[in-house]
Structure formats: structure tokens, C-alpha cells
Amino acid sequence: MAEEIPGIGQKDQARDRPRDEPRELRVKSIINGTVIDHIAGGQALNVLKILGISGTTDATVSVVMNVESEKLGKKDIVKVEDRELLEEELNRIALIAPNASINIIRDYKVIEKHPVDLPDEIVGVVRCQNPNCISNTSEPIKSRMLVKARNPVLLRCLFCEQPLTDRIAEYLI
Amino acid sequence: MAEEIPGIGQKDQARDRPRDEPRELRVKSIINGTVIDHIAGGQALNVLKILGISGTTDATVSVVMNVESEKLGKKDIVKVEDRELLEEELNRIALIAPNASINIIRDYKVIEKHPVDLPDEIVGVVRCQNPNCISNTSEPIKSRMLVKARNPVLLRCLFCEQPLTDRIAEYLI
Numbered sequence: 063m064a065e066e067i068p069g070i071g072q073k074d075q076a077r078d079r080p081r082d083e084p085r086e087l088r089v090k091s092i093i094n095g096t097v098i099d100h101i102a103g104g105q106a107l108n109v110l111k112i113l114g115i116s117g118t119t120d121a122t123v124s125v126v127m128n129v130e131s132e133k134l135g136k137k138d139i140v141k142v143e144d145r146e147l148l149e150e151e152l153n154r155i156a157l158i159a160p161n162a163s164i165n166i167i168r169d170y171k172v173i174e175k176h177p178v179d180l181p182d183e184i185v186g187v188v189r190c191q192n193p194n195c196i197s198n199t200s201e202p203i204k205s206r207m208l209v210k211a212r213n214p215v216l217l218r219c220l221f222c223e224q225p226l227t228d229r230i231a232e233y234l235i
Numbered sequence: 236m237a238e239e240i241p242g243i244g245q246k247d248q249a250r251d252r253p254r255d256e257p258r259e260l261r262v263k264s265i266i267n268g269t270v271i272d273h274i275a276g277g278q279a280l281n282v283l284k285i286l287g288i289s290g291t292t293d294a295t296v297s298v299v300m301n302v303e304s305e306k307l308g309k310k311d312i313v314k315v316e317d318r319e320l321l322e323e324e325l326n327r328i329a330l331i332a333p334n335a336s337i338n339i340i341r342d343y344k345v346i347e348k349h350p351v352d353l354p355d356e357i358v359g360v361v362r363c364q365n366p367n368c369i370s371n372t373s374e375p376i377k378s379r380m381l382v383k384a385r386n387p388v389l390l391r392c393l394f395c396e397q398p399l400t401d402r403i404a405e406y407l408i
Contacts, residue, residue: 088263088297104290110280117277117404123300124261128293231290 089124095143097165098155103128103136105158108231110140112154112187113147121145134161154187156180158231160213180209188217189233192224205235262297268316270338271328276301276309278331281404283313285327285360286320294318307334327360329353331404333386353382361390362406365397378408 101109106125110116115123122143131137152164156178166174186204190197197205197219206220217226226233274282279298283289288296295316304310325337329351339347359377363370370378370392379393390399399406 089299090261090263104292107280107283107290117280119277120301122302123298125296125298125300126262127296127298129295 088126088129089139089141091170092124092141092143092167093170094168095141095145095166096147096152097167098140098142098152098159099137099163099165100131100134100161101138101140101155101159102134102161103131103138105231106138106140108158108234109138109155109162111234112157113140113142113151115142150181153179153181154184156212157184157188157215157234160215180212180215182209183207183220184209184217187235188226188230189235190219190222190224191226191233192219192222195219195222195224197221261299261302262312262314264343265297265314265316265340266343267341268314268318269320269325270340271313271315271325271332272310272336272338273304273307273334274311274313274328274332275307275334276304276311278404279311279313281331281407282311282328282335284407285330286313286315286324288315323354326352326354327357329385330357330361330388330407333388353385353388355382356380356393357382357390360408361399361403362408363392363395363397364399364406365392365395368392368395368397370394 098109104127106127110123110125115121124141124143125138127138128136129139146166147164155162157180159178162178164174164176164178165172184207188207189205190207192198197203207217207226208220210216210218210225214227215230217230218224219226271282277300279300283296283298288294297314297316298311300311301309302312319339320337328335330353332351335351337347337349337351338345357380361380362378363380365371370376380390380399381393383389383391383398387400388403390403391397392399
């Protein structure tokens with residue numbers, strides 16, 4: 063367990079902070095915040111996009127990309143300090159990182175841990191790939207995608223029924 | 236010096252790897268590669284864009300955003316392992332991070348260290364903000380921006396002479 067969860071939970075009693083993680087983990091433990099682990103290698107930047115984290119963010123964020131993972135071969139990890147991401151934010155991550163796991167951290171401890179889980183409908187996150195769809199016009203409506211399958215992800219537009227399963231990251235709004 | 240350069244140079248003799256960095260630094264020393272430090276807070280994602288690092292990269296990359304900096308208040312740091320970025324790549328970073336410093340690392344040691352420096356002309360990196368400029372048409376030409384000032388950055392399009400100084404990051408190609 064300690065191998066795959068980035069430096070969570072075990073305090074170094076001499077110094078009152080976590081024992082040093084294996085070098086592969088590269089990013090230190092956080093005191094409070096959210097850790098998203100087991101993101102498919104290279105997808106961290108899309109995860110930040112889904113969470114609305116860009117150049118204008120105030121949040122302290124750590125990201126590693128393409129580190130070794132027993133489970134996935136290569137993985138990315140995203141840590142956001144002092145912010146407990148909402149469940150709806152985290153579940154959108156399942157669109158591009160179906161194997162991701164979420165750890166909510168308080169005072170170095172994992173107080174909540176769960177896999178991501180796609181809801182049945184995604185609103186305003188993924189654009190329909192049909193250029194003629196009404197959701198791609200100037201009408202004041204958000205995109206609405208029904209989730210037909212979860213691993214691999216298969217979406218279908220509520221309005222025009224166009225399916226979307228490949229390269230979903232390219233259609234992130 | 237040790238404060239501002241992320242964990243460079245000093246090996247822990249007992250363990251033959253670098254002494255633990257201050258907690259604020261958050262990201263471990265790398266063995267070989269390039270470290271870009273003193274990036275203006277929040278600009279790391281644009282730095283990755285300039286370096287062509289996206290979801291399809293193979294490189295192992297570590298990023299922290301909005302960590303404390305004596306020099307800048309808030310800063311970002313980008314580390315790219317096993318890759319020594321070319322000088323032309325690094326100098327483009329000066330467009331959005333004029334105070335950045337580059338450290339080339341081999342076997343934990345800083346073998347080369349220099350500030351970023353904008354060249355006199357930037358080709359194919361920043362798009363002209365004039366929608367009527369010939370460089371924004373389907374003509375097979377790359378954008379060409381002359382560098383008229385460096386801090387703050389002032390660019391001028393070679394073709395239509397339109398200046399560009401604000402929100403340069405939004406015009407990155």
C-alpha cells in the first residue's frame with residue numbers, strides 16, 4: 063500500500079513529518095489537500111484542465127508525469143494543497159483517467175480514499191464531436207453527454223446521439 | 236544558494252543521494268536533466284506548452300505551481316528528467332518567465348546554470364495579434380516577432396509591425 067500511495071500517512075517521529083518516500087515518487091507528502099493518483103501516463107495536464115486549474119490558479123499544485131507504476135506501467139500524480147476537491151469535480155476525471163484514485167488528506171493522514179466514478183450524465187465538460195449538433199451552435203445550452211460505458215468510456219450526445227469514445231481529451235471544453 | 240535551487244548538488248554521504256530539501260521545495264532532486272526555476276507563479280503550464288510537453292510526451296516531468304519564493308513571492312518550478320533542453324527552447328521561456336533560471340543537471344550536479352535570454356527574433360512561437368496580418372492567413376509563412384524590449388517583454392510583428400506586450404501567453408502557438 064505504501065508503494066502506490068505517495069508518501070501518505072506515516073510520520074517520522076523524530077521529525078514529526080512523513081518518512082521519506084521512495085525516490086520514484088518524487089513529490090513530497092502534503093499536509094492538507096487532495097491527491098489524485100494512478101492517472102494514465104501523460105494525462106495529468108488534462109486532469110488539471112478538467113479541474114479548472116490553469117495559469118490563473120492560486121492553489122499550490124504538484125504534478126509528476128510518466129513515473130513508474132506497477133499497476134499502469136507509467137502514471138501521473140496530481141496533488142492540490144489546501145483544497146478538498148468536490149466529488150463532482152473528481153468524478154469528471156474518470157473521463158480520461160478511469161483508474162485514478164482519490165485521496166483526501168488532512169494533517170498528513172488519508173481521511174478519505176475512493177476510486178473515481180463517472181456519473182450517468184456529463185454536463186458542460188465534453189463537447190459533442192458532431193459539428194452540426196445544436197450544442198455546438200450559439201444556442202445558450204451546455205453540452206450534455208450520456209455515459210453509456212465506463213471502461214473504456216463511451217459517451218453519447220443527448221441532443222444528436224453522436225457517440226464519442228476515442229480521444230475524449232481532445233473534446234474537453 | 237541552496238534555498239532557491241531545488242535540492243541541487245549536495246549529496247547525503249550516508250546514503251549517496253541529495254540531502255533532503257526544505258519542505259517548501261516539494262519536488263525531489265533529479266539525477267540528470269533540466270530544472271527551470273523562478274518561473275512566475277502560475278506560468279508553468281505555459282512553459283510546458285512552449286517546450287512542446289503535452290499529454291503525448293514520454294519525458295518524466297515534475298512541476299510545482301505557486302510555491303513560496305523570496306525572490307518572486309510565488310513561483311513555479313519545472314523539472315524534465317533525462318533531457319537537456321536546447322538553448323533555443325529554453326530562451327523561448329523568457330517570453331513569459333523573464334526571471335527564470337536554467338540548471339542543467341548531470342549525476343545530481345549542476346553542470347551548467349544560466350538565466351533565460353530572449354533572442355532578437357522569435358519565429359513560429361507567438362502569433363501576431365492583428366487578425367489581418369499576412370502571418371495569420373493560409374500563406375505558408377511562420378510568425379516572426381522582433382524583440383524590442385526584454386523586461387517587460389515587448390514584441391513587434393516583422394510583417395505588419397503590430398506591437399504585442401500584454402498577455403503574450405495567450406498568443407502562444
